[in-house]
Amino acid sequence: MYLHSRVYAKMVAMIKIERSSRGALSPEAGAGRRARWAGTASHGRAATPPPGRRLRRTVLALLLVPPACLLLSALALLTWGPGGSLAFLIPVIAALAVWAALAWPLAARIRRELTALARQRDAFYEELLRLSRAASLGEVASSIAHDLNNPLAIMREEAGWIQDLMRGGDLQGAHTQAEIANALKQIDIQIERSREITQRLLQWGRDSAPQTESVDVNLLLNKTLYLLESELQAAGVRVVKELSPGLAQVRGGAPELRQVFLNLMKNALDAMRGQGGTMTLATRPERGGVRIEIRDTGPGIPAAAIEHIFEPFFTTKAANEGTGLGLPISRWIVEKVGGTLGVESREGAGASFHVTLPAGETLPDTGSGGR
């Protein structure tokens, strides 16, 4: 991983905010964790009271009012007794009036708190996404540099071999001539190979520009796969594609969705690194959209870990190999466009991540390039 330590510290600070707001909404979260959260020791609950706690207090207050009113009414009824005048209604009406007066601002406050929470969460993930994209660009760059160094090494040896032959003297011999021609041809082959590799980097840069609102899933999966091709090959991972043709375009930006696919494929790759296996990419139409599955034949995810894998910074990988950001960011990205991200896995039986994405509206937008 190529995370700058300053960037990393920032991420760690952010997870604290995230965790405190999540902790407020689900009381059981944050208790009894065993696995490692990258870079965060369990010390230090956030010092400032999280907005979530205020929210809970408000909801509680609002819920307590109706029972209080009922109690008042019952008391009034008892005090005045049956057969009395309708005067016993006075406190009841008064209580309801008080409740209405309270409920209105309280409800507004709840709404405010909720949007504040949602906004905070969005800001958190936007920032994570930005950071992780920088990190994965670094990864892609490093992978490409690696891929480029092999053809460079070959070209250097071919050129060196020609020099060796020239130093040897006899340049006219048929054998020497053939050797030189062969070396030159090989240099050309390696140049072509290098060109394809640099093309990938250019592709990455191009797709990163903010752009269209709808995406061809199959195309994007193939492009993403291309980025990891040599790494998959080196890890002994076979790729099987079950891509259904004629799918609807889906909602979402290509750079974000590519990040999702890249994260899922990298996880599959990591899971099978060393022992090899098969990664399956499957797509098919589903009610109003597309379903994508990325399956692997790795070791799977233990039951104890599976409930945590979507939490930021949860990772079972070594410190310099995993950040625990891939899945939470991916889930946030697909949920933002109205999709879902889920997983099925059993220990020892591989993992299957599925993404659903709603079809993009075919807006008659700018008019240019309409398909």
Place this chain on the structure above:
Amino acid sequence: MEVGMTRPIRLLIVDDEQRLVETLSKRLTARGLYVEGVHSGPEALAVIQARPFDVALLDVRMPGMDGIAVLREAKKLQPLLQVIMLSGNASINAAVEGMRLGALEYLLKPANLDDVLAKIEEAFKKKRLEEEHLASQRQAGG
């Protein structure tokens, strides 16, 4: 076993880039080394088990069995074999792991042949010293 300074260095090149192995072999053979080349980890181990080598030039990233795994096994088969790792990227992890397992050097591709040759000769010298040391120990012991 041959004696004297004239014995050629026995070098094994392990890299999944077949053309690299081929051309490096030609160039190093022309410089007086005895060179064998293989293209995968299992092939390398088979050859190392079959005959002795002085130095191995070992690629780190190979499909299936990677260079680190090969290094680990090779050292068990021939403890005196000197290993020079050759990698396409500067992975600190792989370098540290390689050194920990007894690799002598960690060179980056594309390496300069003169540098590679210098390292190979250095490795060979080191191996000769270790062999002599072992021999004298054995004499002293017996």
